Amino acid sequence: MELDLAVRFLVIAADSFIGLILIALVLFVIYLIFLYCIDITQTKHAIRRNYPIIGRFRYTFEHLGEFFRQYFFAMDREELPFNRAQRSWVYRTAKNVDSTVAFGSTRPLNVPGTVMFMNCVFPTLTEDAVEAKRITIGPYCHEPYATASLFNISGMSYGALSSPAIQALSTGAANAGIWMNTGEGGLSEYHLQGGCDLIFQIGTAKYGVRDSDGLLDDSKLKVIADYPQVKMFELKLSQGAKPGKGGILPAEKVTAEISKIRGIPEGQASISPNGHPEIRSVQDLLDMINRVRRITGKPVGFKTVIGGSEWLDELFHAIQRRGEEYAPDFITIDGAEGGTGAAPMSLMDYVGLPLAESLPLVVDKLNEYGLRERIKVIASGKLINAADVAWAICLGADFVTSARGFMFALGCIQALRCNKNTCPTGITTHNPKLQKGLVVPDKAERVKNYAHNMVHYVGIIAHSCGLKEPRELTRHHARIVIQSGQSILLSELHPDVISSAHRKNEENIIIRKKS
Incomplete structure (x- = not known):
């Protein structure tokens, strides 16, 4: 049954x-x-x-x-914008695991543009190495900023990035002793929670410090300056992803919170002007820099992609006429290699000079006008590995900043969904289900590890060149492969430039010796 x-x-x-x-x-x-x-x-x-x-x-x-x-x-060194070898190095250093490789390099050494550092027969011993020297930014300010941090976090806005991503970056930066740029999206509580030093970026839309007409509001600027964590201010003229076009934040990312921070309507796409309405000449730029410095009492500089040198001549001439105290305290040079921001392909691929050309150009111009010591140089643009940072220092950078390198440290897998609000790692999305995968304490530790290991490995390169610390690297310590497949010193490709005053002084000495 x-x-x-x-x-x-x-x-x-x-x-x-x-x-x-x-x-x-x-x-x-x-x-x-x-x-x-x-x-x-x-x-x-x-x-x-x-x-x-x-x-x-x-x-x-x-x-x-x-x-x-x-x-x-794809092979290890084939992908763009970052290949597997580059990403893997960041992942390993962020996790603080062994980053050594075996059986020889897979990097071709005869490709034009390849950089090689010149080791010394008597390298610096570990016990003789020293920490990177402290640099003071803004000597004419009421509150100058002195820091030894070599490698820092470039501008990434809250809105473009999620709240846990900003929290992890801020906490990791504080633990590593480096600064973090807020990006143009304003100052959020998440930037402040970690306790790191901050650079407040003033974009073309003046988010966070704008009046009803979208112009700079001095009273709101003073409120931002009163935060002790905010150490400097950066006027963003342009960025590598889209020189000549303002920031783009899709409507689905403009939440009520972001609307309040930025001072814009909720649920509407946030598109910044392609330039500052108040800055239409080098004179306007200097006026704005000094206005912000007067109100805040803190160092002020600007960020730009270089498209030519004529305006630099005009700017530096104007500074010489006004006096060094009116100069920007720093210039952030962004390469045209793109960046974290969403941008039209026509701008991303075809507008602006790459960092390899623009960085030595600006440094040489500063030397020519005798302003190199006064104005500090920050290099930004696809610099995520130790050799990239060492190369930028060789060319004259005082500091290096990176956005995508720190995104990889957070766990970015280069899914290329930054502008879709569907980032699978929770870094560039406001979807709570996707954000939960980003655990702040764990990712903050990775940010700290990445920053520390970066300085460590740049130091290893400097020590192999016989130097005691990374900022001693110069154009005489690296070679670059040219079209023939042979290499020349960076100093041959970009000869050191001395100021016109120094040159005239040397000429007078030669004349006196002859007479």
Whole structure:
């Protein structure tokens, strides 16, 4: 009797299962017919119209191709914007695990543009090495900023990044003793929670310090300056991702909180002007720098992508006429290699000079006008590995900042979804379900490790060159491969420039010796 009941139950279950399968198949066929009708009647896509249903796979494979190339097909040094070798180094140093490799380098050494550092036959011993020297920024300010931090966090706004990402960066920066740039999106509580030193960036939309007309509000600026963590102010003229265009924040990322911080309408796309309405000349720029410095009492500089040198001549001439005290305290040079921000491809790919050309250009101009000691230089633009940072110091940078390097330290997998609010790692999304994967204490530790290990490995390069600390690196300590496949010293490619006053003095000495 019990066996008979069991058999009946199995028969009913089997019939039900088969029935469900049949229903599912019928629904699937109806769905395919529905898709077929849509594809054959639509007029926007020729492939789908000519090959209904099957043509849809093209778009699926095109989308999946990005991920398959990253994990299965691309070699270690083939991907863009950052290859697997570059990312892996950041991941290992952020996790504080062994970053050594075996069996020789996979990096080709005969490709034009390849940089090689010149080791010394008598390298610096560990016991003779010293910490990076402290540099004072803004000697004419009421509150100058003195720091030894070599490698710092570049501008990334709250809004573009999620709140846990900002918290992790802020906490990690404080633990590493480095500064963090707020980006143009204003000062949030998440920037302050970690306790790190901050550079407040004033973008073209003046987020956080704007009046009703979108211009700079002195009273709001003073409120920001009163935060002791805010050490400097940076006027953003342009950025590497989109020189000549303002910041872009999609509407879905403009939450009520971000609306309040920035002073903009909630749920509407936030698009900054492509320039400061108050700054239309070098005179205007100097006026604005000194206005902000007067109100805040703190160092003020500007960030820009270099597109030519003529305006630099005009700017430095104006500074010489006004006096050194009116000069910007620092210049952040962003390379045209792109950045974390979403941008039109026409700007991302084709506008502005890369850092390899713009950094030595600006440093040489500062030397020519005798302003190199007065104005500090910050290099920014695709610098995420120790060799990148050492190279920038060789060319004359006082400091290096990175945004994407620290995003990798947070766990970024280069999914290229920064502007979609669908970032799978929770770094650039406001989706709570995706944000929960980013655990602040764990990621803050990785940020600290990455910053510390960066300085450590830049130090190793400097020590191999016979130097005691990284900031002693010069253009005489590195070579670069040219078109022939041979290498020349950076100092040959970019000869050191001396000021016109110094040159005239040397000429007078030579004349006196001859006479």
